[in-house]
Every structure is written in C-alpha cells, then in structure tokens.
Amino acid sequence: MADRSAEIRFLLMACALELSASRKKQLGDFLAQYPLDWKRVYGLAKRHRLIPYLCRTLPALTQVNESFLQTIQNDNKLMAIDGLVKQQQYRLLDALLNKHGIGHMAFKGVYLAEHGYPDPSLRISGDIDVLVDQSLAFRAIEILQAEKYSLSPKHQLYFQDGEQKLLDDLYEVSLFKQVFNNPIDIDLHWKILCFNKDYAGFDLSYIQSQPTHSHELQVVLLVSHHGVTNIWQQIYYINDLYFLLNGKPTDWLWLLAEMRRYGLERVFLVGLYWCQELWSLAMPETIRNLLADDAIRSLANGYEANWESDEPIEFSPLVLSQLTFFAKTQQQTRKKLKIYATFATSRVFRASTFKIGKQLVYIPREFGPITVFIRAIRSFSRFFVPAK
Template sequence: MEQGLGSATSIVAARDSKVAWRAELQLLVACARPTASPETAERIRALAQEPMEWPYVLALAGEHGVRPLLYRSLHCICPDIVPEAVLKDLLDFVRSDVAHNLSQNVELLRLLEGLKARGIAAIPFKGGVLASWAYADPALRESGDIDIVVRKRDLREAVAFLATHGYRRRTTEPHDAIEDTNDEQLGRYLRFDSTDGLASVDLQTSLEAPHFAFALDSDELWDRAVSRTFAGQTVLSFCAEDLLILLCVHGTKDVWFKLKWICDIAEFIGSDRGFNWDQVLYRATHLRAKRKLLLGCLLAHDLLGADAPERILAHVRQEPTVRAAAETIIKKYSLPNRRFTDAERAALYFRTDDPLGRTSRILRYGRRSLKVIVVPSDNDRRCLSLPNWLSPAYYLVRPIRLMAKFGRSPRLAVQAVRDLFERLD
C-alpha cells in the first residue's frame, strides 16, 4: 500500500483539511520507510525540489529518531537534488550510530548473561533486538538506551547486579511528596548510567508515565515469551503478538512523540510474521490495551501506509475515541511546540483507556488516595512519639499533619496530589 498521510486509504488524515504540514515534515514522513513505492519516490523527489530548510529537516529527523531512514531514502531516491553537505551529515551520523548500535548490543548481551547467571530472567525490549526482528536492515533503526524488563520479584537483585557491574542509578528520580521512600517505590522504571558514560540502561517491570501504568510482570506475558537468536546468542523475547501490543502501549505512554515508534509498528506489521490477528485482538482486550493497539496500527496505516489488516481497521472505524486520539497526535506533529501538556496527556490516556482499565484506574486512585490520607507514615511517628498502647492515635495525627502541611498552600497540595498519582500502580 504505502501511501500514507492524506491518501485515499487514510482513515483520519485524509479527511482533516486542517492538517497543514510544512514541506520539511512531509518529506521526513515520506522518507520514514526502508523502501518506497514508485509513487512515494516521486513524491520525495518533488518535495526535495521545493524550497527546503535543510538544517530544520536534520533537526526534525534527530528529534523523531529517523535519521538512518531519512538518509537511506534521500541517498537512494534523490542524491542529485539534496545538498551534498546534508547527505554527508546524515552519513556521518549513520556510521557513528552503527558503531554505537554494535557496542550497545555487546553490552546488552553482557548484562543479560550476568543476570541469567544470577537466576534472573530478563527480556530486552526495543533496541537492537527489535531492530533485528522488525527491520530488514537493523541499521535503519536509530539506536537508543538499553531497555531490560525483569519480574518485579527480581528487581532488587537486578538493581544490585547493575550497581556492582559498572552502573549507577540516576539521582534525578522523582520522589513522592507525601510518603517516604519505601520498597514499593522500587517497583518503577529505573534508569542507570554506566560509570564510563558509554551506556544507559532502563530497567523496568512496567511501562509508566504520569497518570499511566501498564504492568509487564504478568505471568501470561512471561509464559508466552520465546527464545530468539540475536547477535549469535539466544535471548528471551516477548512473542510477536505480545510484542506488537506492548510496542503500541509504549508509544501511547509517550504520546507517540517520536515518528520512530510509528515506524517500528509499520515495519513489525508490514513483514510476513504470521500474526494470528484474532489472538492479537483477544490478548489486547484481555490486557485492557485494545485501544492502544488500534491507535498504533492506525497511525502506522495513516501516516506511513503500513499494511494493517482489514479486521484491525474495521475495529478502528468502530472506535471514535481512537480516531480522535490519532487526530490529536497528527495535529501535534504540525505544531512548532508539539509537546503535550499534562492535561492533554491525561486526556489522551483517557481516550485510549479500555472501559475496564478506566474503571480499574479510578478504583486504584481511590484506594491509594484513601491509604495516603488515613494510614500513618514513618514521618508521622517521627513527628510525635507515642507509647505502643497509644499507637492507634496516629490515625488522628495523620490527617492533622496533612492539614497543617498542605492546608495553607493549595499549590503545594496540588503538587503533592500530582506526585502521588504519578506513582500509582
């Protein structure tokens, strides 16, 4: 298919005349596939001949994480039109990125081997493993951090392993404004940097963002995990159907800010992978991620012309909230400042929440809020020392302390509630 934005096959983009993209962005999106149809190649040549702010094209490609794809398309389709300096800048980046990818892959295998030796099951997520699976040429996926998923029960041991193997945890981790740091807060997305500054590792048991949480710790995901060969070694991976769902969840978590993540979906569903689409839909529904799956497939279909199956598109047509979310993201791409505000991000999450997931989120918020307000913390006990026989009185001390702390500062109270919700799961 491969027609993309504004084509007759588009579900959202073709009917929205308000989407007026700069030529630079149109060129970038047209180039964001490893191969181009004759029609797309003709469009790329036509766009490249328009007055083009090439430094902006390069900056935009870096922001979206698609510089290798941009170079491939421009070099193969219109090298006679693109300024030589632009192609050289892109080629220099691609060469350095290939070297970085190789070093990241070596480091990933070292870490996986070390975790395995300690009895810790670990699954690499995205990165080089995804590039080797989804892309015919893995070098076309721009490198990033090393992402490793572990079970929650193994997280503390995995953190200890990284600490003794050349990594330190970033010191800018968010903290709870009300509750003290405790063991439960370790079960979050943790970031580590190598002491030599050459690698960063994201260690996680869930996909999290403010007002968003999706557990990766469920038995069903791990029971369906498969072994794959990567760089000559055997590694554990989520099965194809589950990985597609998780990639769509990840993209939605980060409001599809990078075109790179949509490219991942387009490449993953575009190759002949033997997807059981009935199983994909069933599992996405069971995981309460159906709308997130549909959103990812819709964006890949509308923006990049990916061959999404008709049964997926039929479900999209029945989900106005998914189409509305896609429209929001497509419009954001056209804006100079396309970052989502907290309110816009929360609205997108609400639209892509499955009904059961939305109910669960509200109940979770209610339970956690009640716990924070009622259950005494260590700070309450440090504030007022009571004998053991008077310990039930701390349930009275807790609300009084909160009123004294936040009652005179609404702004501080709002920030505290926001910090609390960011930690929910």
C-alpha cells in the same frame, strides 16, 4: 488527515527501506513544489529518529544540498556505531544476568533492532530496556553495581531506603556506565506500567505465563509505552509498531482481545492506522474495517498534531496529555472512570524526590500528603516553563 507541514510530509515520504522509482519521483516532485526549511527538516528528523531513513533516500535526490547530505551521513555513522555498542552491551548484560540466574527479557529498542527491523541501524536506541523478575530486581541492581554501573542520584536515594520500599515505590531504575566514551544507560524494569501503577502493570510472570503469544505481548508492551505513556508523539514509534508486526505471524483476534482487556484497543488501532497509511502494512480485512471508522481517524489526527513541535512534550504537560488522550480512546464509561480515578489515587502516598537548589531531597511514602502538595506546585509551575 491533520494539517501536516511540508517538512513533516517530506519526512513521512522519506520513510522507506529502498527508494523505488515511483517514490523517487514523488519526493522529487514534492521538493519542486514545496520549498523546505532544511534546518527544520534536520531538527525534526533528529527528534523523530529518522536520520537513517534520510541517509537511504536523500542521496538519490538532486535537489538536496551536498553539505546537508554530508551532515546526515556523518550523523548516521555515529548513530550506527552507538547502536552496535549498545547491542554488544546488551549481550554482555544478558550473559551476566543468565550467569546469576536472573530471569529477564529485552523490549523496545534493543529488542526491536535485533528482532523487528530488517537492518538494526534503522533503530536508534536511547537506552537498554530490560524487564527482570521482580523478586530478583534488587539483586540485579547489586550485580550491575559490581560491574561499575551507577544508579542515578534519584534512584540511589530509593535504593538506600531498602529493598521493599524500592520495589514498592518504583517500577524501574536507571544505571549508567561509560563504555568507549559512550554513555550506556540500562533501564532495569520489574514492572511495566500501563498508564499508572493503579491502572495496570505488566511483569515478567505475565509474559512468561503465555509463551505461545510472546510476539503479541511485545506488541502490547509497545502500545502501552508508545501509545499511552508517550502518546504516539514521535514518528519512530509508528515505525517500531510496523516492523514489529510486518511479516510476523500474529494472532490478531487474541491480540485485539488482550488490547481490549486493558483499554488499549483504540490506542492500538490508531497506531495501525498510521502503519497502513505510511507503510501499507498488510492486515486482515476485519482489522482494516476497524481502521475505516471516522472515530479512529479523528483520534489519529489529535495525536498527530504533536509531531510538529520541535521538542517532545515532557513533564507535567505530558502527564496531562496521557490522561486526556487515553480517556478519549475509551468507549466504555467504566473504563473512563477507572482512568480518572487511578490518575488521582496513583499520586497519593508515594515517595518522591525534589530538588532544593542543587540538593536532591528524598521524602518517603509515609509523608505522602507533603509530597502531594509539593508535586502539585511543581507540576503547575512546569506549565509555565518557556518552550526550548
């Protein structure tokens, strides 16, 4: 177990659907023993998207300041309303894409809120993630624009360069719209990358080709995003994995084999390690035996150190962390070499956008060597950006 601060330990104990007598005593005893920095508790709870859990557990604890509790409850109400608006907007989006015959599926936030969590309000969603048929992705963007959704300035430049270049150079775009003073962000994907474009990617045909394992494939997508792309650096990622698996019929042997195929097995096991520790997730004995490996515990401790920071890792430091953590999880030299090789090749000869002053400049893929040079300078400089 990594050295956890008292605030992180408290938040982990507060992750509960109902406050049992034993958990209430545990929390009460902990507060009596460890004085908490409540400002830090609040900041970490927002960063790790744990406000809904605090709203369930704190009212029963007499040691919690009334004004702090009121703040948590007010935040939770606003987040619950925001979640309802996004669920409604996804239903409208679903109907719109169906009307135009565009194959699609939801994943991550809106999918988990409806199909994973026992109460949708427990899952705070930042945006609406949808995977569409790649051959119809450009058409889907046009349809959403007709519905008053706007592309981000960066993605608008790619869009203007034409359909083929957009689909080749990007794998998703963001479209925005204000609804009842709520900013709605649709992330429209036609491929979900695993590590980078040259390593592996999942498209809608991959999902649809294996209908008997649609649940397990959602787990693969989640581990690829939460574990590889975002290095398990927020606690709600673990809760996502738990609720996606808890009580669901799961073909564990098939799932492990598919994870192994993409080099995701140990990334997955690290997530399961925390699901077992935090939520006592029921798993087959064969899986529990794999989690007992000291190497998995050591990997988990390495990832977990990122929970303590006040802000998530972003930009170039995150890219380097993705490489470092993903390579560490590999046992086969062949897979490690592929990770390092694709890390380099995926950054050569690709279109890019850069800000010069307030102006956003688009450089097409044909000028790839220039973009490599500029990205290298920009990436290097980001390591020296002061922490927020």
